[in-house]
Amino acid sequence: MTFISAQSASVKIAFTKMHGLGNDFIVLDNRSNMITLTEVMIRHICDRHLGIGCDQLVLLSNPTLEGASVRVQFFNPDGSEAGACGNASRCVAKFIGHNPVIETQNGLLPTFKEGELYRVVMGVPKLAWQDIPLSHEADTAHLPLYDGAACSMGNPHLTLFRPIKEAALLGPELEHHALFPQRANIGFAEILSPTHMRLRVWERGAGLTLACGSGACAAVVNAARRNLVKRKCTVTMEKGDLQIIWEENGPVHMIGPAETVFTGQILMDQAV
Numbered sequence: 385m386t387f388i389s390a391q392s393a394s395v396k397i398a399f400t401k402m403h404g405l406g407n408d409f410i411v412l413d414n415r416s417n418m419i420t421l422t423e424v425m426i427r428h429i430c431d432r433h434l435g436i437g438c439d440q441l442v443l444l445s446n447p448t449l450e451g452a453s454v455r456v457q458f459f460n461p462d463g464s465e466a467g468a469c470g471n472a473s474r475c476v477a478k479f480i481g482h483n484p485v486i487e488t489q490n491g492l493l494p495t496f497k498e499g500e501l502y503r504v505v506m507g508v509p510k511l512a513w514q515d516i517p518l519s520h521e522a523d524t525a526h527l528p529l530y531d532g533a534a535c536s537m538g539n540p541h542l543t544l545f546r547p548i549k550e551a552a553l554l555g556p557e558l559e560h561h562a563l564f565p566q567r568a569n570i571g572f573a574e575i576l577s578p579t580h581m582r583l584r585v586w587e588r589g590a591g592l593t594l595a596c597g598s599g600a601c602a603a604v605v606n607a608a609r610r611n612l613v614k615r616k617c618t619v620t621m622e623k624g625d626l627q628i629i630w631e632e633n634g635p636v637h638m639i640g641p642a643e644t645v646f647t648g649q650i651l652m653d654q655a656v
């Protein structure tokens with residue numbers, strides 16, 4: 385991969401390709417402070433035709449908060465930064481090892497290896513309209529938008545209780561709806577039983593993905609608020625399941641797999 389500049393020097397950046405239930409990531413470890421990324425570079429690396437391709441680029445750096453093992457930033461393929469990414473957080477737990485505490489825009493997220501799976505404590509969901517944020521006051525459990533419900537898991541999520549096949553149809557427009565000043569991730573949830581739902585998510589800045597961890601947390605929170613499911617619920621997505629547990633007056637736990645696919649090097653021509 386080459387990024388051309390008038391005067392340039394080649395730099396090799398090591399990367400690891402990972403995924404959580406098919407939600408795929410490029411992990412760059414910048415704990416040595418050697419990598420400088422621009423938005424253009426992020427878009428290029430994430431491009432499935434011109435770069436490596438992924439749903440999110442995950443940048444690791446040295447922690448700034450006490451108690452954190454590593455700082456993590458999540459970038460969408462359109463170059464925008466997201467406050468949370470559940471599936472990538474499990475991958476980071478696997479990448480770092482030894483149950484790291486992950487520092488994100490949404491605070492410190494403890495992680496735990498449980499057998500072959502990883503648990504991430506995703507934080508307390510935000511339910512107030514200002515915190516999602518919405519552009520005006522509204523009942524976030526019953527929005528005047530397909531009777532959906534919204535919450536923030538560190539990033540904004542709208543959940544619609546509608547067939548998952550509508551995700552590709554309605555997602556693109558709703559991501560940019562005027563109700564969401566920071567855009568939103570749009571989940572389509574089919575309730576199968578009080579402890580099981582099927583979910584498909586149109587992700588902000590990424591489009592239709594095979595799985596969305598924060599979207600699964602948000603879907604269980606939004607469905608539980610409406611007594612459609614219990615606080616402990618299995619979320620089935622295209623490539624498998626996540627277990628979601630929402631503690632009473634507390635955080636949401638997400639449990640699921642994380643996989644390493646391959647490692648490689650990005651060759652960049654950087655300006656000198």
Ligand SMILES: N[C@@H](CCC[C@H](N)C(=O)O)C(=O)O
Pocket residue numbers: 407439440458460465466467468469470471472539540569587588589590593595596597598599
């Ligand atoms: N795939 C993620 C969510 C990634 C961020 C999202 N697209 C946003 O912009 O908020 C997950 O597993 O949570």
